[in-house]
Structure formats: structure tokens, C-alpha cells
Amino acid sequence: MASYCCGPLPGRPSVPLLLLLLRVSLAQKAAPVSMSAATSLSGYFGTKSRYEEVNPYLLQDPLSLGPPDHRLLLPSAACTPLQLRALIRHGTRFPTEKQIRKLSQLHRLLQSQERPCPVAQQLARWDMWYQPDMDGRLAPKGRLDMEQLARRLAARFPGLLAPQRRFAFASSSKHRCVESSAAFRKGLQLALHGQPSARDMENEETEINDKLMRFFDHCEKFVTRVEKNTTAMYQVDAFKQGPEMKRVLEKIAATLCVPVRDLNADLVQTAFFTCSFELAIKNVNSPWCSLFSEDDAKVLEYLNDLKQYWKRGYGYEINSRSSCILFQDIFKHLEKAIAESKSSMPISSPVILQFGHAETLQPLLVLMGFFKDKEPLTANNYKKQLHRKFRSGHIVPYASNLIFVLYHCDQAKGPEEEYQVQILLNEKLLPFPHSGKTVSLYTDLKNHYKDILQNCHFSEECELSKTNNTSTDEL
């Protein structure tokens, strides 16, 4: 990621360029000098990327709304936001139990080693502080991610996120999402009322809604054909055995002075994820990071993206079709808000805040046609895909958010120009795939997605028995 700060930091910020000086001094304030190893890899952490990776200015000021070109929202003089729907991935989390178990395994392997080997010995002494019961829960940094996101959104949309508003909160049943929702409320409370006040928003109801936030669990066809299908990830498995991964494995085995047969792609990925968790959760440059070069990181990023692509992305059509239910719910509420606006009624759901997963956002973005590469991601086109659009670290880092804003525009030339829509991904305007523009007339949008709106029905798409079991849904 080219825009990311800083490479090796100088000991003293004596660099002449004003901007660079500013970045360096602020980066030093935020983190020790030794951060450079972790931060040279941090653009490649895929779904385990910290949110600051996509908006680096937040490292300096977590409440900043970013450079002016992020703020191309429609002018409030002509257009008023009527409704905001935010789909928010939970904040920074701890590793899952499975990831923690694999890390213990790798750590024990290094501890049991007798040959003198500086890197392995350093890692053997590393304090294995992760406990199995942390199992994917929201980390303290994850609470901050959510509080600060809430405060920024309140500053970005003061007319909508206002004290007397009704907020509709919904969440996946997973603990980290429910906690994210609570932390977001706390941030909103702070933004709207200055201090945690009598009206304790943290304790207000969050509706648990797995039907919308974890649609993938409820889609039988997805579960059978993809999730539980041992051959569905064959591209991922092939890449794990392929030449790029083999080179990384051999290098890491040599560094750790272990036979290459003691390692595999999963263990190496575990070490890489540990580097990412230590940076995201504790803001430290972990010794695990020193195992990897930037080229290794690119290979491991591709491994992560391949899995996302085949499990949540364009790889199989059912991945995205299963999100129709959420897509249609979004349009149902847009439609309702427009109907209410047309009959001069108050908008019943002006602000809808929903907390889910990378797996919630990614299929929906794919259904809408975002981040589509000309060719599929496969085990053998790593080089060709170096400049791919489908990079999950840029799309769904922790705390990633997809926001639909419906506007009512007064000075419209005709009735169909009255309602307009913008989409923000991670607080930046996202150009629509069909037009390349960052705003769309509501009628154009509805027309563009007419087929999905009319013909994609969750129950039919996801039913196994009614559809043919020949694999016509590939690519």
C-alpha cells in the first residue's frame, strides 16, 4: 500500500521535507521507532488489517475526518441526508481459539528445539499471552475503533446523528459484534451528549439479527456447496502447495533452523497473523514480524485473499447471492424513507446501524459489482494479480464500514432528481461500478440493480433441492 507511512524511521526527525517531518514526528509519538518492521508488512494483513491502514491519518488523530477530498458529500444547502444505513464490521478482535491453538503448537515447536538458532530462541522466549478463552472476542482496541468511528460519523452527519433521533441498532449474535454495537453507542453518546448521561445508550436494545448479519449461515446452498465442501477451496489448497508458498516455507524453515517438513502454510500463516494481531491489538512490533520480508507478506496476503475470493467473493455465485436478503432490506428501507418523505411524514428509520462481519460486507459488495477483476484469482496467477482490485485489507479491515446515504435534494430539476444516494466504504466515497460516479439518482440505482431486486430471492437462491447440483455456479 503505497500511501502507508514510513519505511525505516530515522532516529531523529531531521528530514527536511515539512510533510515528511510532520508524519515522522507524529508517527514517533504514536509508536516506538522499532515499529518499522511491522508497519512495512501491515499493508498485507488482509482481513486482519487495522482500520488505520485504509485511513492512515487516523494514526495521528483518531477523530480526524481526513483530507478534504474525502468530504465530497452532497452540499447540505441543496441536499439533506434523509437516511443513513451503516453496515459495520466489528472492531479489532483477539485471535480465535483455533488460531490460538495453532500458535501454541508453533511456539512449542520452537521451544522444543535444541539447535542454537538466534531467531528461534528469541521466539521461544516470547510470552505466549493469548488464552483460548479470548476466542475471537473484541479487544480493547476494538472498543476504541467503534467509539471513534461513532464520533467521526456524528461529526460527518450532524443533521442525522443528532440527539433527538431514533437509532435502530442491530447486530450479529457473535459476542464481538454485540460488544462493538455497545462501544459504538458509547461513542455516539459522547458525541451527542458530551458525557455518558442519564440516557444510557449503551444499555438500549440492540436487536440480534443473524438472518441479516449472518445470512451465510442460513443459506443451505452456500453451507453445502462452499462452507462444508472440502474441495470448494481447491485454489487455496493448490496455492498452499505452489512455488510461491514453497519459497516462503523454505526461507522461514531456514531462519528457524527447523526441517521444512515441520512447517506448513497454515503454521507460517499463523506466525504472520500473530505479527498482525500484535500490531492491531497492542500496537507493538512483534518479533514474529521479523520472520517476513515484504515479498513474503505479499504471498501471504494473496493466500488470504484467495480464500476470501472463493469463500466470500466472486469465486462462487452463491457467495454473493446469499446476501440478496440484506441488499433487499437496504432498498426496502430506502423506499420506505422516500415514501415517507413524499408524503411529508417523519422518517421512521433515519439511522440504521448494523454490526456484522467481514463475511457480511464482502458478499454484498460483490453482489453490487465492486472490486471485480477481469480474471479470477487462482493458484497460478499470483504474478498477474499483483495489482488486483480484490484486496481484502483495503476493503474489509477491522471496523470496516459500508454506508448508504439517501439524500433529499430541493433544487432538483425534476421529480426523479429529488432523491439521490451516495455510498461510503471506510468513510470514503465509493464510486458506483456502473457509472464511476460517487452519486447516483435513486431511480438510476434501482434500475441498475433491478434484476437483483426483482429476481434474487434468498429462499430460492439458497435452497438446495430445487436447484441443479451440477456445478454451473463456478465463477
Ligand SMILES: *[C@@H]1O[C@H](CO)[C@@H](O)[C@H](O)[C@H]1NC(C)=O
Ligand atoms: C464442491 O465443490 C466442487 C468445486 O466447486 C464442486 O465441483 C462440487 O460439486 C461441490 N460439492 C458439493 C456437494 O456441492
Ligand SMILES: *[C@@H]1O[C@H](CO)[C@@H](O)[C@H](O)[C@H]1NC(C)=O
Ligand atoms: C436443471 O437442469 C435441467 C437440465 O439441464 C433444466 O432443464 C432445468 O430447468 C434446471 N432446473 C433448474 C431449477 O435450474
Ligand SMILES: *[C@@H]1O[C@H](CO)[C@@H](O)[C@H](O)[C@H]1NC(C)=O
Ligand atoms: C444430483 O445429485 C444426485 C446424487 O448426487 C445425482 O444422482 C443426480 O444425477 C444429480 N442431478 C443432476 C441434475 O446433476
